[in-house]
Amino acid sequence: MRRASIPGTRGRVRPVTLLGESVLQTPCAQVTDFGPELARLVEDMFATMYAARGVGLAANQIGEALRVFVYDCPDDEEVRHLGHVVNPRLVAADGVVLRGPEGCLSLPGLEAGTERYDRAVVEGFTMDGEPVTVEGTGWFARCLQHECDHLDGGLYVDRLSGRRQRRVLRQWSRRTP
Numbered sequence: 001m002r003r004a005s006i007p008g009t010r011g012r013v014r015p016v017t018l019l020g021e022s023v024l025q026t027p028c029a030q031v032t033d034f035g036p037e038l039a040r041l042v043e044d045m046f047a048t049m050y051a052a053r054g055v056g057l058a059a060n061q062i063g064e065a066l067r068v069f070v071y072d073c074p075d076d077e078e079v080r081h082l083g084h085v086v087n088p089r090l091v092a093a094d095g096v097v098l099r100g101p102e103g104c105l106s107l108p109g110l111e112a113g114t115e116r117y118d119r120a121v122v123e124g125f126t127m128d129g130e131p132v133t134v135e136g137t138g139w140f141a142r143c144l145q146h147e148c149d150h151l152d153g154g155l156y157v158d159r160l161s162g163r164r165q166r167r168v169l170r171q172w173s174r175r176t177p
Helices: 036-051 138-151 162-175
Strands: 056-058 068-074 080-103 111-125 131-137
Touching: 036 056, 036 068, 036 080, 056 138, 068 138, 080 131, 080 138, 111 138, 111 162, 131 138
Parallel strands: none
Antiparallel strands: 056 068, 068 080, 080 111, 111 131
C-alpha cells in the first residue's frame, strides 16, 4: 500500500504577512500555471500553517497574491477536513448565521465574535488542475468563508463593526511598533 506524504513536510515555513501589509487588502490573481511552482507553494503554505498552529492559510498571508488556500480544520462534529483549493469560488454560504470566535494568523493572538453562515460550499481546483468541490458546516464552514475573504482582499475585522472592530484594531495597534 502506497502512503501519501503528509502535507507540508517538504515545504518551507515562510513569514506570515500581518495586518497593514497591502497584499492582504488586494484581491488575489487567478492561478494560470498548475506546475511545480504551484505544488511548492501549496507545500510551503501547509508548512507555514502548521508552524503557526492555524487551521487555514491563504496564499496572500505569505506574500503570494494568488487565489490559493490550504486547510486542516475540524467541523463541529470533530471530523477533520484536510486539503487545498486553487482558484476557489464561494458558491454557497447559507443556513443559520452564527456569531463565533474568529482569529487570524495575520493578527496573531487576537480574536472577535464574527458572524458567519453555518454552511459553505467552495468550488475550485486541486494543484493538479482537477475540479474540486468542498462543502463545510459549522467551524469548517467558517474556515472556508474566512479563507475566501482573504483571497478577495478582506480580513475578519472588516466584517466587524462598532466597538468590536475598534477593540480589535486598538489591541492590534498596541502590539505593533
